[in-house]
Amino acid sequence: MDEQRLDGNAAAGILEEIFTFEITTARAACVHCGAAGEVGAQMAYVTEIGTVLRCSSCDNALIRIVRQQSTPQRYWLDLKGIEYLQLQ
Amino acid sequence: MAGTVRRLTWQVGEIVETSPQTPRTKSLFLEVPEWRGHRAGQHVDVRLTAEDGYQAERSYSIASAPENGRVELVVERLDDGEVSPYLADELRDGDGLELRGPIGGWFAWDAEEGGPLLLVAGGSGIAPLMAMVRHRKATGSDTPVRLLYSSRSYEEIIFRQELETLAADDETLEVIHTLTRSQPESWRGYDRRIDEKMLRKVAHAPEEHPLAFVCGPTPLVETVATALVHLGHDPARIKTERFGPTGG
Numbered sequence: 001m002d003e004q005r006l007d008g009n010a011a012a013g014i015l016e017e018i019f020t021f022e023i024t025t026a027r028a029a030c031v032h033c034g035a036a037g038e039v040g041a042q043m044a045y046v047t048e049i050g051t052v053l054r055c056s057s058c059d060n061a062l063i064r065i066v067r068q069q070s071t072p073q074r075y076w077l078d079l080k081g082i083e084y085l086q087l088q
Numbered sequence: 089m090a091g092t093v094r095r096l097t098w099q100v101g102e103i104v105e106t107s108p109q110t111p112r113t114k115s116l117f118l119e120v121p122e123w124r125g126h127r128a129g130q131h132v133d134v135r136l137t138a139e140d141g142y143q144a145e146r147s148y149s150i151a152s153a154p155e156n157g158r159v160e161l162v163v164e165r166l167d168d169g170e171v172s173p174y175l176a177d178e179l180r181d182g183d184g185l186e187l188r189g190p191i192g193g194w195f196a197w198d199a200e201e202g203g204p205l206l207l208v209a210g211g212s213g214i215a216p217l218m219a220m221v222r223h224r225k226a227t228g229s230d231t232p233v234r235l236l237y238s239s240r241s242y243e244e245i246i247f248r249q250e251l252e253t254l255a256a257d258d259e260t261l262e263v264i265h266t267l268t269r270s271q272p273e274s275w276r277g278y279d280r281r282i283d284e285k286m287l288r289k290v291a292h293a294p295e296e297h298p299l300a301f302v303c304g305p306t307p308l309v310e311t312v313a314t315a316l317v318h319l320g321h322d323p324a325r326i327k328t329e330r331f332g333p334t335g336g
Contacts, residue, residue, distance in 0.1 A: 005306065006330050010147065012192035013133045016096045024194035040194025040327070069143070 032060035128223035129196035132189030149215040153222035203231040210304025284315035294320035
């Protein structure tokens, strides 16, 4: 499957696998440009091997996720593009 | 985020009905035993597993209202797709389908949020917006709604009859169609792709602060979102759901 540029909503499933709660309405601030917005309003790049959530203002990688499907299931989660997450 | 942790788990829904919508699309109605209820606009992930263990996942928006006990998905058959031909052609009543959800709280609308609502759909992008229109009806909401819906031809308008019926006895629900490839002879509606000029005419004035939900193929979604911002609408009130180039 080719890489697809989608809405943050498209990453909602894998994000909920990790965080166990709905996170697309949380606000994330970008470490690079400072823009803050809901996770669902950012851009998601989804492939078979992983998902990258990019800032809709500056394209900086906010969240990078790699998932190992085989047992044991593992995730690698890189959050260093996020300054803070504001949860409700 | 308070409350108990509810892991997003895969479960098996049972197909209780399938119904053709258009020559290329079909509605699947599912009963999901552990369904925790959904909000209009949310989606599910569907997973198919081949005999050799290979798995393919796709997301499908839920078209049914939260008030309806069954989960309705609209499946568009893409000939070179990995998942959609199976969903569209092979599934029969009584079959099980592995899914998880509901997923996503951002592209969702609850009647109490009000509006006015501006809904813009392309093709099977109507599905989550139909859930909103049905939810509004089921709750007796009088939030004004304008739905601008782009289809290739008259025959390819999904939910055509139901939308017609809903709009016929509801002055606050306006449905505007555009047919981009072919039009019936007597067609008086729009006959081109959605553009800024069309949105200027169809959308509420920016001063009315409509809440916009746009769903469809990526080029349509990006055109509409850009045009709405250009027309003066608040970007924070525009929510988009791109299908992407569709992996099928």
